[in-house]
Amino acid sequence: MLSLRNLLRRKVRTLLTVIGVAVGVSIVVALASVARGFRSQVNGMFAAGEAHLILSRRGASDPILSYLPDALLADLRAHPAVADAHPVVFAARQTADLAAFVFYGTTPGSPFLEQMRVVEGAPLYGPGLPEHRIVLGRRAAENLGKAVGDTVRIGRHEHTVTGLFESATPLVDAGALLPYTDAQAAAGLDGKASTFLVQIREMTPEGLRAAEQALEAAFPEVEATSPAQWTDAFKEFELADQTVAVFTLLAVAIGGISVMNTMLMSVFERTRELGVLQAIGWSRGMVLREVLAEALLVATAGGPLGIALGIGVVEAVGSFRQFSWIAGHYAPAVLLTSLAVGFGMGVVGAAYPAWRAIRIQPVEALRYE
Numbered sequence: 001m002l003s004l005r006n007l008l009r010r011k012v013r014t015l016l017t018v019i020g021v022a023v024g025v026s027i028v029v030a031l032a033s034v035a036r037g038f039r040s041q042v043n044g045m046f047a048a049g050e051a052h053l054i055l056s057r058r059g060a061s062d063p064i065l066s067y068l069p070d071a072l073l074a075d076l077r078a079h080p081a082v083a084d085a086h087p088v089v090f091a092a093r094q095t096a097d098l099a100a101f102v103f104y105g106t107t108p109g110s111p112f113l114e115q116m117r118v119v120e121g122a123p124l125y126g127p128g129l130p131e132h133r134i135v136l137g138r139r140a141a142e143n144l145g146k147a148v149g150d151t152v153r154i155g156r157h158e159h160t161v162t163g164l165f166e167s168a169t170p171l172v173d174a175g176a177l178l179p180y181t182d183a184q185a186a187a188g189l190d191g192k193a194s195t196f197l198v199q200i201r202e203m204t205p206e207g208l209r210a211a212e213q214a215l216e217a218a219f220p221e222v223e224a225t226s227p228a229q230w231t232d233a234f235k236e237f238e239l240a241d242q243t244v245a246v247f248t249l250l251a252v253a254i255g256g257i258s259v260m261n262t263m264l265m266s267v268f269e270r271t272r273e274l275g276v277l278q279a280i281g282w283s284r285g286m287v288l289r290e291v292l293a294e295a296l297l298v299a300t301a302g303g304p305l306g307i308a309l310g311i312g313v314v315e316a317v318g319s320f321r322q323f324s325w326i327a328g329h330y331a332p333a334v335l336l337t338s339l340a341v342g343f344g345m346g347v348v349g350a351a352y353p354a355w356r357a358i359r360i361q362p363v364e365a366l367r368y369e
Contacts, residue, residue, distance in 0.1 A: 013262055018302045020258035021345050024251035025306025029338045030313050031247055033328035035240045040329050041171040044115075046227035051111040051197035053212060054230050058223040067192045068222065076196060079218060081211040083201045086110035087193035089183040093154055095144070102175035102325070103134075103154060105183020111197050115172065121148040121163030124177045132182060134159035137173040138166045139325075152176070155186035170318075174325040198224070248337070252344045255302075259295050259349025264356070266294065284358040291354040292347075299346030303339045310338070 046054055055076075060066035068087075076085040089105040106112045108125040116137075124135050134152055136144070141164050144152065151158040159178065167173040184190050200211040212224040314328040 013265065014298065017258055017262040017298050018305065021255045021299055021302025021342055022306035022309055024255035024258075024345060025303055025338050025342045026310035026313060028244070028248050028251050028341050029307050029310025029330075029334065030328075031244045032334045032337065033310070033314055033330050034326060035244050036331060036334060037327045037329035038171075039240075041169050041325075041327060043228055043230050044169045045172055046112065046197060046230060050114060050199060051227055052200045052203055052208060053198040053215065053224045054227055055196040055198060055215065055219070055222045055224055056194075056230075058221055066194055067189065068194075068196060070191050070193060072196065072219065072222075073193075075219070076198060076215075079215065081200055081202070081207075081214050083199045084109075085196050085198045086112065087180065087196055088112050089180065089187055089189055089192075089194050091183070091187035091189070091194075093186060095152065095154065101140070101144075101154070102171065103178055103183060103186065104172070104175060105178045105180045105187075106197075107180045111199065113177075115169065116165040116167050116177070118163050118165050121161070123163060123165075124179065129162055130160045132157045132159045133162045133179065135163040135165055135177040136161055137175055138164055139170065139174040140176050143174065154178070157182070157186075170327045171325045196222075248341055251341055252348060255342075255345030256348030259298055259345055260352055261349075262298065263291060263295055263350055263353035266291075266353070287357050288354050291357050292350045295346040295350030295353075296343065298349075299342045302345070303342030306342060307335055307338050 055068065055072075056066040057068055070087060073085060073087055076082050086107050086109065088110065090102065092100045092102045095101045104112065113124065116135075118135070119138065121135070122129060124133075134154070136146060136152070141147065141161075146152060146161050148161050148163060150161045152161060153159070154176075159182070165173075165177070178186065184192065198211075198215070200207060202208075202211070208226065212226075215224045216222065311328065311330060314326065317323050318326040318328070
């Protein structure tokens with residue numbers, strides 16, 4: 001194949017270009033998979049339980065910045081559409097071992113507790129438990145080097161580890177559970193909840209929509225969403241998606257320049273050859289396809305390599321205990337978009353060299369040294 005043979009003439013240059021494309025694709029894979037993974041984890045924190053609606057403060061840009069008063073709980077439970085409601089507090093604080101340690105607090109019977117399976121020791125609530133206690137996720141226990149009976153200092157108190165749990169959500173498994181009031185104190189949220197989990201009386205699609213509208217009308221300061229769409233209520237996740245889009249465009253541009261440099265050098269070096277090909281009957285369209293084919297071969301090699309590199313980087317970062325909550329979401333859409341980015345680099349990088357190639361005049365090219 002002529003295109004492949006031309007690329008192999010300059011193996012080092014071609015390899016460096018493939019690596020450039022791969023690095024651009026890997027950045028897209030890493031950013032998109034982590035952003036999607038984090039969104040999926042945050043939604044999954046509540047989708048795993050029996051919460052039907054999640055109430056957050058309207059207009060909050062970040063889940064951590066969503067505060068609602070505890071006094072709202074009694075009004076919620078008195079609402080005719082509500083079967084039960086529970087407050088949840090979540091926050092991140094520095095510990096002696098970790099720069100950011102996530103913890104959660106909720107009340108007995110909360111749907112939030114349903115996603116956790118206690119594998120050692122006691123659950124969060126039960127008879128005979130110490131006042132300041134903590135139940136660690138399996139990943140958190142490994143990261144902190146703690147076992148049942150040890151203590152963890154969060155805020156002003158030492159909390160005794162009374163149990164360990166497992167959760168399918170890494171963000172939860174790398175965190176801890178505290179009694180609700182202890183979590184409020186540690187987070188500096190006395191008298192406030194991060195969100196409320198609501199179970200409605202009529203759990204049908206129509207009943208869910210009606211309850212959502214009724215609660216938002218009764219409590220204008222809240223926004224009600226289903227667990228699976230909870231992150232849609234926060235601008236921070238929209239900003240993350242926009243950031244991924246910007247980096248994708250930058251990757252296409254930078255990778256395209258790398259491919260363009262290689263293809264331009266190839267066109268300059270083969271000016272005489274391209275002139276001969278046109279002299280013996282090659283049309284401009286055939287020359288155009290030849291240059292484009294070379295660029296797409298580079299992109300084809302760099303795309304899968306970039307996907308593997310991006311996945312490897314995400315998994316490597318997630319293996320560090322400080323980042324054990326990171327989990328890439330390698331959805332088909334992410335991988336296909338990444339491959340499209342690689343091909344985009346090829347097309348963008350081939351545009352100008354191809355234009356130069358088809359403007360070569362055979363007579364002038366035959367004089368070219």
